[in-house]
Amino acid sequence: MDNCVPHDAGAKGTSRRLIILTEGHSEPITAKTATCVLRYRPEQVVALLDSTQVGKTSGEVFGVGGSVPFVADLESAPQANALMLGIAPPGGRLPQSWRQVILSAIGNGLDIISGLHEFLSSDAEFTQAAARQGVQLVDVRKNNEHDVADCENIREGCLRIHTVGQDCSIGKMLVALEMSIAMNQAGIDSKFVATGQTGIMVEGDGCPIDCVVADFLSGAVEKLVLANQHHDVLFIEGQGSLAHPRYSAVTLGLLHGCMPHGMIMCYEVGRKSVHGMEHVPLKPLDELCEVYERMANLMSPSKVIGIAMNSRRVSADEAEQERERLQSKLGLPVCDVIRHGPDDLVQAVRQMMPQLTVS
Amino acid sequence: MDNCVPHDAGAKGTSRRLIILTEGHSEPITAKTATCVLRYRPEQVVALLDSTQVGKTSGEVFGVGGSVPFVADLESAPQANALMLGIAPPGGRLPQSWRQVILSAIGNGLDIISGLHEFLSSDAEFTQAAARQGVQLVDVRKNNEHDVADCENIREGCLRIHTVGQDCSIGKMLVALEMSIAMNQAGIDSKFVATGQTGIMVEGDGCPIDCVVADFLSGAVEKLVLANQHHDVLFIEGQGSLAHPRYSAVTLGLLHGCMPHGMIMCYEVGRKSVHGMEHVPLKPLDELCEVYERMANLMSPSKVIGIAMNSRRVSADEAEQERERLQSKLGLPVCDVIRHGPDDLVQAVRQMMPQLTVS
Numbered sequence: 001m002d003n004c005v006p007h008d009a010g011a012k013g014t015s016r017r018l019i020i021l022t023e024g025h026s027e028p029i030t031a032k033t034a035t036c037v038l039r040y041r042p043e044q045v046v047a048l049l050d051s052t053q054v055g056k057t058s059g060e061v062f063g064v065g066g067s068v069p070f071v072a073d074l075e076s077a078p079q080a081n082a083l084m085l086g087i088a089p090p091g092g093r094l095p096q097s098w099r100q101v102i103l104s105a106i107g108n109g110l111d112i113i114s115g116l117h118e119f120l121s122s123d124a125e126f127t128q129a130a131a132r133q134g135v136q137l138v139d140v141r142k143n144n145e146h147d148v149a150d151c152e153n154i155r156e157g158c159l160r161i162h163t164v165g166q167d168c169s170i171g172k173m174l175v176a177l178e179m180s181i182a183m184n185q186a187g188i189d190s191k192f193v194a195t196g197q198t199g200i201m202v203e204g205d206g207c208p209i210d211c212v213v214a215d216f217l218s219g220a221v222e223k224l225v226l227a228n229q230h231h232d233v234l235f236i237e238g239q240g241s242l243a244h245p246r247y248s249a250v251t252l253g254l255l256h257g258c259m260p261h262g263m264i265m266c267y268e269v270g271r272k273s274v275h276g277m278e279h280v281p282l283k284p285l286d287e288l289c290e291v292y293e294r295m296a297n298l299m300s301p302s303k304v305i306g307i308a309m310n311s312r313r314v315s316a317d318e319a320e321q322e323r324e325r326l327q328s329k330l331g332l333p334v335c336d337v338i339r340h341g342p343d344d345l346v347q348a349v350r351q352m353m354p355q356l357t358v359s
Numbered sequence: 360m361d362n363c364v365p366h367d368a369g370a371k372g373t374s375r376r377l378i379i380l381t382e383g384h385s386e387p388i389t390a391k392t393a394t395c396v397l398r399y400r401p402e403q404v405v406a407l408l409d410s411t412q413v414g415k416t417s418g419e420v421f422g423v424g425g426s427v428p429f430v431a432d433l434e435s436a437p438q439a440n441a442l443m444l445g446i447a448p449p450g451g452r453l454p455q456s457w458r459q460v461i462l463s464a465i466g467n468g469l470d471i472i473s474g475l476h477e478f479l480s481s482d483a484e485f486t487q488a489a490a491r492q493g494v495q496l497v498d499v500r501k502n503n504e505h506d507v508a509d510c511e512n513i514r515e516g517c518l519r520i521h522t523v524g525q526d527c528s529i530g531k532m533l534v535a536l537e538m539s540i541a542m543n544q545a546g547i548d549s550k551f552v553a554t555g556q557t558g559i560m561v562e563g564d565g566c567p568i569d570c571v572v573a574d575f576l577s578g579a580v581e582k583l584v585l586a587n588q589h590h591d592v593l594f595i596e597g598q599g600s601l602a603h604p605r606y607s608a609v610t611l612g613l614l615h616g617c618m619p620h621g622m623i624m625c626y627e628v629g630r631k632s633v634h635g636m637e638h639v640p641l642k643p644l645d646e647l648c649e650v651y652e653r654m655a656n657l658m659s660p661s662k663v664i665g666i667a668m669n670s671r672r673v674s675a676d677e678a679e680q681e682r683e684r685l686q687s688k689l690g691l692p693v694c695d696v697i698r699h700g701p702d703d704l705v706q707a708v709r710q711m712m713p714q715l716t717v718s
Contacts, residue, residue, distance in 0.1 A: 299602075
């Protein structure tokens with residue numbers, strides 16, 4: 001896989017000791033990259049850099065990452081050997097106010113790991129500074145995908161499960177990861193297939209498909225499937241939504257590139273409008289389930305097999321009521337993989353396994 | 360529009376005298392770029408370069424372009440000042456055997472105009488040769504789109520008509536162009552909005568959306584709409600198909616970016632499988648009409664208002680029978696814009712105009 005991001009681009013390698021930059025952006029959704037790396041690779045993170053949060057811990061601000069401290073400057077985390085940019089803003093641009101701290105980090109000999117669309121390695125000031133210091137600029141989204149999909153040599157014995165959603169930034173990556181972890185713990189050989197920069201940072205491989213040239217998007221996804229289909233089950237991370245005014249292209253190219261047998265629909269309890277586009281209301285969940293099935297079935301048979309609710313904004317009681325309401329309305333298993341654990345959804349996946357013609 | 364391809368990138372400008380390279384690929388579908396430039400800008404074309412067709416005319420081989428001759432070498436068309444690459448292959452790669460003739464053309468002082476995904480201006484040998492000779496390498500697909508869509512400031516008084524299709528390479532660009540020409544001739548201010556390299560070469564502006572980074576595809580299309588909505592009617596060129604295993608991402612990003620009031624469904628009589636993927640059967644036309652309407656309506660109200668048939672492979676009688684059959688089955692106007700002229704479809708568009716709340 002020539003364009004697969006190498007293992008050491010992520011936080012999975014043992015050599016990285018990360019300070020994660022979230023300066024001025026330490027809210028869980030904006031700092032999605034930070035919170036996911038803290039959730040799944042906390043042993044790699046030595047500090048969070050946000051001068052507005054000094055004195056607090058990651059656990060206090062993000063609800064994950066335990067005692068990892070917020071610090072005001074690079075010098076307060078001398079053990080770090082890499083600075084990771086911890087946000088995933090719409091459009092993927094670098095906040096201008098971050099330039100100086102990146103240059104300081106380079107000056108201190110730290111590698112820089114970024115998932116932005118705006119590449120550090122295309123910026124003359126950064127590349128010159130990095131060359132002088134002999135440090136790496138790792139742009140996780142950078143890729144050179146240039147192959148179209150062929151719809152050939154797909155191993156039908158490998159079960160493909162895809163997390164899809166009502167919106168972006170709603171938990172599709174987290175659900176795929178949690179389900180993959182649970183399946184592996186149950187002794188079933190599963191793989192989380194990362195399709196976005198944060199997933200790649202956590203898993204150590206994958207393809208940043210939202211940054212692929214549009215003609216080659218489905219081809220890039222098909223390559224991910226071909227490279228991983230020796231596993232029994234793939235959990236393919238979803239992106240955006242088929243009803244998202246900005247990102248539906250990415251969503252459909254991914255859906256058609258991975259041709260899932262089963263889909264898990266992800267949504268957030270209480271979210272009414274598209275994230276970052278308050279003038280655009282979200283489509284009802286039942287309508288979206290039907291739309292996803294319609295579009296997936298243009299390529300191969302597929303169905304929504306369960307609902308993953310993100311209930312972080314409501315109480316346990318409210319979450320339980322919502323779960324029962326939706327289960328009865330849609331006739332599908334529903335759970336919050338963090339609050340309830342992923343068992344109900346894992347069970348739905350296991351029920352699909354005997355259907356496969358193993359080849 | 361910072362990323363709009365400038366006027367002189369195409370064949371519309373008066374200064375270009377083109378020799379079009381189709382060496383070994385002089386079939387109408389493969390040489391789509393050549394045939395469209397010959398159809399709409401014949402006055403700019405001095406010769407076609409394909410040593411296997413010498414002695415024939417463009418009219419004989421392509422059915423367009425009249426007496427433009429095929430020649431065996433650059434020296435046989437000394438009046439040319441630019442070499443245009445005349446093909447649009449899947450994946451957009453440069454045939455290796457064409458490198459030498461491109462280098463010779465640069466050596467002869469010709470500009471090179473290419474619509475391939477593989478950029479001439481990223482090739483060290485070409486750029487060095489071009490710099491030595493002071494000639495231009497124009498990569499029509501090259502762009503730097505990096506804005507997401509906002510779904511704001513759209514002028515509803517501008518009627519947006521979008522050609523969509525059952526497959527790629529089926530006539531969506533040609534139908535949009537012919538309808539725009541016919542509407543302008545009828546005194547209605549219309550604009551053909553090019554979204555692919557060939558359309559851009561013909562029209563002189565537009566955006567090569569299949570080469571845009573996926574996250575910014577709908578945003579790039581929205582910018583095209585905003586830049587052109589001072590016209591009364593836009594005919595927005597379609598790309599691919601929502602059921603195309605390779606290019607559905609491009610199709611949906613375009614559909615959601617341009618939010619058409621009306622869609623013209625394009626298909627080719629007799630085509631059974633996806634162009635270039637003979638193992639993938641095409642979806643039935645009525646099913647596709649429903650899928651396009653479903654997906655378009657996720658953003659704003661839209662309907663298929665007519666069918667453009669491409670009947671080049673069948674006789675006039677067969678075309679007429681097919682037209683009547685389909686008209687009666689779908690209850691929509693059907694015509695081949697070349698064989699029958701675009702009047703029936705133009706009429707369907709005119710019927711939509713009073714519905715608009717002009718603002």
